[in-house]
Amino acid sequence: MTLPTRSQRSALYKSHPELILNLGSCLAVLAIVAIVTFLLMRERSSVEQAAARSASNIVQLIESDIVRNVELYDLSLQGLIWAVQRPELLAVPAELRQQILFNQAVTAPVRGDILWLDAKGNVVADSTSAIPRQANFADSKDFLQHRNNPNLGLLIGQPFKARLGDLDWCISFSRRISGPNGEFLGVAAGALRLSYFSTLFQRLDIGSDSSINLMNTDGALLVRQPGTPDEPRIGQNYSDRPNFQRMRADVSGTFAGISTRTGKERLFTFARVGDLPLIVIVAHSADEVFESWRRTALLVSVATGVLCIGILWLTLLLGRELRRRQSAEQGLAALAATDSLTGLANRRRLDQVLRQEWARSQRNARPLAVLMVDVDHFKAFNDRHGHPGGDAALRQVATTIASSIRRPADLAARYGGEEFLVVLPETELAGARLLAERIRAAVEALPPFGDDTAPVTVSIGIGCHTPGTQQDLQTLLGAADEALYRAKGNGRNRVEAAA
8 A cells, every 4th residue: 555645645635624634633632532541541550559569568467467376376385285295294283384384475365265175175274264164175176176187287277156255256276185105185275366356457447448358268257357237247158259269279369359248349459378278358449449540530531521622622613714715715716717797717717728638638649629609790789789788698608608518628718808719628520510510509599689680699610639730729729710710701600610
């Protein structure tokens, strides 16, 4: 495909200025809309990335705190197991033995308690008091797992309501106590309050419609903050939810999804807590994340819309002015090329067309014919009817000549006074004679003017250029003029062709 040249582009602009203007304005508006859209979408992506980074920092902070607490509990459980395996411990007074068995920093009321269970599930020692509380945990799932499997290591259980004290919802950490030969001697078990994590999460401001969640890998909800009365209860299972399945498949990440609980869009950032079967999830509300961006996008969109409408409106105004100017120029050009009396082309327009058609005839080796038409006895007619009558007669003759030519390329023009010239491109002598006879007959058929009995008539001389002959434009016009005089000399109201 070839691009248009400068001259072609200039000609296109001159012929269709309004089209070029409208096209340019539309392209400018499209470019503005595209640029603004790109910038807004890039800003939205930046806001989303900033929210994801912030949520990731929160997740890492919570993960570190949970891992530290679990490590403290595990160290306390291992210390308890080490002490239990010392026979001499039984001879130590109960209060001193409690201090040895339990780390008071870990078993503070804000966290939870630790129990020593014997092989039958009875409480042997209690971190809360020197005299242990009485209870049996032989039927608990964690106890049975440790009794049946000596290789579990640290076991983190499902959320539960504490049997002892007023610990509300807790999560258990437990280890098996084995004898020298691997026999089952009991379980060291600790209960950590889930309210501890709720207090921790409350210190983090993530928005009123967003939440921080702690779940285990089985899909059980441990903590959600902030919470409302209609929140799902602790322990509710989400393992069948698509969002949770996506989190369980990866170690960490960020993705946007629809909350199955609220039906709203959320930006989920999650991470597995170390090697533990726990997942921390920060669910940011998309409405809160993009609230500021939406306000900015609305303001920018409105401003861009006003700008684009302004451009299009100004384009319409300018296009209207261009149409007016073009119409005025065409009108002026038509006036400059039109004879004011007859409405035919004037002498200036005739000279231009003659030069163009002569050059085309020479270039293409095609014939060119001209008809020289003169109103017979016009001076006498003018004397009888005056100048207004003469002018009216000339207009009738001009109208008849114009209606007789059929091809768009043919041109009828007023040559001067009562003379007219008809330019016939690519026309041979026979065709020119046929048209000349048609004009002569049509003029003769006009009704007599005023009280005249005889009609107005014309004499016509034909000049014809044949390709290959040594002839110029002036010679062609001279031949037509000579034929016209011969027609007059032979009686008028006739057609003669140049020799």
